[in-house]
Structures are given as structure tokens and as C-alpha cells.
Amino acid sequence: xxxxxxxxxxxxxxxxxxxxxxxxLISALSAFSPVIAADGGADAILQCGHVPxxxxxxxxxxxxxxxxxxxGPAIHRIAEQDSTDFDKCLRNIVAPLVxxxxxxxxxxxxxxxxxxxxxxxxxxxxxxxxxQDVVALAPPRxxxxxxxxxxxxxxxxxQVAGRSAGLRWPIDGxxxxxxxxxxxxxxxxxxxxxxxxxxxxxxxxxxxxEPVFRTALxxxxxxxxxxx
Numbered sequence: 001x002x003x004x005x006x007x008x009x010x011x012x013x014x015x016x017x018x019x020x021x022x023x024x025l026i027s028a029l030s031a032f033s034p035v036i037a038a039d040g041g042a043d044a045i046l047q048c049g050h051v052p053x054x055x056x057x058x059x060x061x062x063x064x065x066x067x068x069x070x071x072g073p074a075i076h077r078i079a080e081q082d083s084t085d086f087d088k089c090l091r092n093i094v095a096p097l098v099x100x101x102x103x104x105x106x107x108x109x110x111x112x113x114x115x116x117x118x119x120x121x122x123x124x125x126x127x128x129x130x131x132q133d134v135v136a137l138a139p140p141r142x143x144x145x146x147x148x149x150x151x152x153x154x155x156x157x158x159q160v161a162g163r164s165a166g167l168r169w170p171i172d173g174x175x176x177x178x179x180x181x182x183x184x185x186x187x188x189x190x191x192x193x194x195x196x197x198x199x200x201x202x203x204x205x206x207x208x209x210e211p212v213f214r215t216a217l218x219x220x221x222x223x224x225x226x227x228x
Contacts (some may be wrong), residue, residue: 005076005092006093009096009168010033010096011096011097011098011214012034013032013036013098013099013224014036014090014099014126015044015100016085016100016103017039017040017086019102019106020102023127024101024131025048028129032099033053034054036053036055037055037103038103039056039058039061039097040057040062042055043062043065043066044173053074054076055070055075056085056152057076057078057089058077058079058085059077061078061192078092084113084114084117086113086114090124097214099126101129103128104129105131115128115176116157118135118136119200120227121227122137122224122225122227123225123227125139127210129210131207134206135203136203137199137203140195140196140221141194142193142217143192143193143216144188144194144205144212144213146209149187150206152167152188153183153204153205154186154201154203155203155204156200157202158178159177159200160176161196162195162201164195165191165193166190167192168187169183209218
């Protein structure tokens, strides 16, 4: 297997070229290191006064100004066009968690593509952060301590079943599928416990839950194996 481009013992920040929110991004840039750009996400990082530690992608949206401002060895071009820049980044980052800004919002097709990558790379834990929501692939077991009545949505990107505690509408005994049963707009009634039999379930929480979600992903006791 090819060595990863980025290997970190701590969570990393990944910034894409989609919609980002300056205050949230500035806060994230101060909180995480290393900082990785997915292609044109480098421009957003530079506009916040930081230089990315690495840029990964096909480089079709990296501006000339950004290219000039970033040391050459930090720029990693992956020319193939069979995967998105987000996929190129995620498969080349080994870290306990990738916190990703700039992949939710603005274009629905880009959001759907990013969520597809989460399912395709179940061994890489990643939290997508947007203006209104935070999104991640559910690990085998997830514990969340959220306020009563918090919104918790589950959306399957494959056929998957699981168990729950702490939800107004339990999921036990249900088989979820994108064109069948889904679990959007559930609500928290107490400490949440989720278990799933295989990867495929996307968990969507309000942006206010981002710190809790991030901690829960970092401390979840098991992970999915990489897909062949």
C-alpha cells in the first residue's frame, strides 16, 4: 500500500474549496494542526492568514497566487479524475479524525459526493462541518451526550440495521435503506447510544453539537475496517 501523504497522531483540519465561514474556519485553524487543503481550499486558508501544511488534489482549482505562496514540496498533485479531491485527501491522510470544512453547503452535488466518500472510506473517521450541520459516518458504536430534544437525523447510504437508546423513536428492529426507511428528524430524550452492524449510516447533528460529536468520534471504541 502506498504511504500516506499526511500522518498525524492528532486530529487534522481539512479545508475544501466549497462554502466556508470565516469565523468558524479561523477558529478551526487555531485549534488543529496539521492543516491540509483539498486543492482550491488552499485559497481559503491563505485568506485567513495561514499557510497549509499540505495541498492535495488534481490542482485544477488552485489559484496561481496560492501556488506561489505555498512551498513546492507541500503541493501534492494526484492527476486521476476517477475520484474527487475530498476522496484523494481522505485516502492519503492517516489521523485519529479529520475535521473537514468547505464540503457542505453551496452545491448539493458536492455534498452528496462527500457523503459518498465517507461510506467508501469507512476506516477514515471524518467530521464534515457546515454552517447549520455536522455530518459523519456512524462508527460501529457511538455515544453522544446531547441536550434534550436535540435534533438527530440518520440517513442510510446503504442497507443497514442497528440499535439505539436515548431517541424519541428507537431504531431497533428497523432496516434502513436510501429508498426505504430513513431516520431523519429524530430527537434526543437522554444519553444517546447507537450501534450499527456495518458502515452505511450517516449521522447529522446541529452545528452546536460539533464539539460533542467530535469528542464522541475520537473516543468511539471501535472502527470499521478498510474496504477492499
